[in-house]
Amino acid sequence: MKRYFTLLIILGSALGLIAQNDWEMVQSTVSKDIIKAHMYFLASDELKGRETGSHEGNVAALYLANQLRKYGVKDVPGTDKPYYQSIPVNKLSPPTSMEFKLGEQSTPSLIWLKGADVSKSAPLIYLNHGLAQDYEGKDVKDKWVVVRAGAEEEDNLQSAIGIASTKRKLAMEFGAFGLIEVSSAPERAWRSLSFYFNRKKTSIGELVDFPHVWVPSSDIDLEKVEGAAEASLKLEGITNEKLTSQNIVGMVEGTDSVLKKEFIIYSAHYDHVGTGKPDKSQDSVFNGARDNAVGTVTVLSMAENLAKFPTKRSALFILFTGEEKGLLGSQYYVEHPLLPLDKMVFCFNSDNGGYNDKTLATIIGLNRTTAARNIIDAAKMAGLRAIDDPAPEQNLFDRSDNVSFAAKGIPAPTYSLGFTAFDKEINRFYHQRSDQADNLDYEYLYKFFLSYVLSGRYIANDSKTPFWVEGDKYFEAGKELYEK
Ligand SMILES: [Zn+2]
Structure with a gap:
């Protein structure tokens, strides 16, 4: 009897009769080793801090495009070459x-x-x-x-x-x-x-x-x-050096005949601030592991998961250039969108400075959209507690790429490593040469990534479309965009 039952299960899963739930799907693709491998590459000294327009910044972009290619993520119509939204960059000297x-x-x-x-x-x-x-x-x-x-x-x-x-x-x-x-x-x-x-x-x-x-x-x-x-x-x-940079984009179509017309954007900036004068230990590279290789890899993890297990809603992945130069890549994207902005119902951005509490995921703008419940539940499943912006005086919501989308009316919080204040512990790494891949806690990162990918799945499978909480600064912009 027992053997018969086991056989049934094996047959059942082979035929796809026993459906995996969101949590199982997330666990089956998110892996600590994969996270590490991406992090050690993107935050390597060889990539010299991924400065916008630099050769190394462009190598990082190529790496990201190739990951999307490997996962089987689709190209978005209107790209200059697969996965590339090319952007002309001017570097002016004073x-x-x-x-x-x-x-x-x-x-x-x-x-x-x-x-x-x-x-x-x-x-x-x-x-x-x-x-x-x-x-x-x-x-x-x-x-x-x-x-x-x-x-x-x-x-x-x-x-x-x-x-x-x-x-x-x-x-x-x-x-x-x-x-x-x-x-x-x-x-x-x-x-x-x-x-x-x-x-x-x-x-x-x-x-x-x-x-x-x-x-x-x-x-x-x-x-x-x-x-x-x-x-x-x-x-x-004054002299001008003309350079090229790019946003990296890809998409996965949704499975529900109606909901697939709506897109969830998963985004993060991959650029960082480049190099500076050598410090005491002769280190001149701002590696940008936390800021923002972590965010970049959360989006890669989402893409890998969704390419394998699409959600009801469609997905658009965008990895921005130029954030550190003033949100250039995301602003360029919203002015030159590859898909109509009013089809983008949510932007789940990830940007990071560092962490000082490994029990948390800090979501800037958590309670400003109706997706809060999904994010809180997902974080809990992954063993974390989701909290909202602990340092509103820093005005973080309006300082990352999410605001480019929020200003257009798209609900857009920023998912970040757990922090309770912008304190000494954060500043030890924030925009410092010490922000490296080898001083991160990957046990914690693993939970953090599970939580992000599961949140995305919950939001993208929810029968209710996310929106701004009534009275929010961007609520009216949202009503206008979606003609609600
Ligand atoms: Zn930064």
């Missing part, structure tokens, strides 16, 4: 000489925000803070627009930088020749600003020639700006 002159006043101490070489004297117009209302009834065509940095209501440095690109867009729209912001940032802050902005910049797509600089109020007196008629700006020695 001006070698700069000067701003206004009547008797002049300064070489400029912060270069945007623009190509220029040497031009032109009429100027002073426009308070340079916000929309300041342009009313003013003719700024072919003039230097001179404004005060920041905005009236929020005059701290960080928000002044945050609003700078909005101001630039306004000045460009109204036909100004360039934008000069006078900043009262203290000297120490000025030095950090100069270090941060007056160096090589990576951008994608069309180059912006429009000059946009900050000048210090200690050199340029605003009282005199209002009376002056002409100003001149000189930026010299």
Whole structure:
């Protein structure tokens, strides 16, 4: 009797009569050794920190495309070659000489925000803070627009930088020749600003020639700006190196005739910050194991699992370039989507700084979408507890690739290694040369990966389509996108 029963089971599974459940499917493909192998390659010294546009960054991309090929993941229509969404990259070097002159006043101490070489004297117009209302009834065509940095209501440095690109867009729209912001940032802050902005910049797509600089109020007196008629700006020695980078994409079609029209995006950035000066131990490579080989490999694990066991909904995998240069790859993707964005019902992004609690998976934006239950249940199954953003003051939700999708209305949390605060333990590895593949706990990673893949399966098989929780910052954008 017993033998007969065993035979039935063997026959049954051979014929696929005894269906595996999601948890069994996840366990059958996620493996600690496979995770390790990917990690040790992607975070190797040989890949020199996977900088966007670098040869090594492109080798990482090739590796990822080949993994998708091996799993049997399908190419997405519209790629440049299988699995490649190519992206033109500009690597600009800063001006070698700069000067701003206004009547008797002049300064070489400029912060270069945007623009190509220029040497031009032109009429100027002073426009308070340079916000929309300041342009009313003013003719700024072919003039230097001179404004005060920041905005009236929020005059701290960080928000002044945050609003700078909005101001630039306004000045460009109204036909100004360039934008000069006078900043009262203290000297120490000025030095950090100069270090941060007056160096090589990576951008994608069309180059912006429009000059946009900050000048210090200690050199340029605003009282005199209002009376002056002409100003001149000189930026010299800017060079542009044109490079190519790419997002890596692939898809798996869903099994349900209706739900397969909806896609779940599984995404992570694979780029990191490259190399720097050697430290005491002669290490110059920022390996980026946690940030973000871990996220990259979670997406690979998902792809491997779904190629073998597709879910009801379809899957789109995207591995972004350029995150560390300012979310470039994800922004490029949402502006040039390969599949209609309104068919993408959820983006399950993974990005990581490090971990300080191995009992957790930290999901930035966990409770902001209706998928929270699925993620919490999956984490529990894998032996972890899912928690939401423990450091809202860091504004992490709006600092990773998920926000490119969220801003379009797509529910998009970011799945991260367990952390309870952005503390010393995190900063020990975050953007450090020590962020390497050989100082990770792979027992913990294994659970973390099981939890991600199972979460994805639960969300993709759920009869209910995930959405933003009512009242969320991006709820209205979602309603608009999906015409709900
Ligand atoms: Zn990073």
